[in-house]
Amino acid sequence: DSLVKQIDAEIEKYFSxxxxxxxxxxxxxxxxxxxxxxxxxxxxxxxxxxxxxLDVLDRIAGLPTDSHDRPMQNVVILSTKLKRK
Structure with missing residues (x-):
């Protein structure tokens, strides 16, 4: 109960x-x-x-967003490559 109240207060503060x-x-x-x-x-x-x-990131950044700055349609990363330095 206490945790739920704390989370609710944080959410309220964020959106207020x-x-x-x-x-x-x-x-x-x-x-x-x-x-x-x-x-x-x-x-x-x-x-x-x-x-x-980086061109892919630019295309993602250019997508239309909602009032919370999230893309209107979800963006899914299908694959990545890891490279050691």
């Missing part, structure tokens, strides 16, 4: 328009210059990089 991500001006400049996704930072790990096929 409050911005839980407060950044210093220095942090803002870093995000602007090198990129990143603030709402994922601290929760997810980058585990690779795209070395070819």
């Amino acid at each position: 328009g409050e911005n839980p991500y407060r950044f210093t001006q220095e942090s803002r400049e870093l995000y602007k210059s090198i990129g990143g996704t603030p709402f994922l930072d601290g929760d997810y790990t980058v585990f690779g990089e795209v070395v070819e096929g």
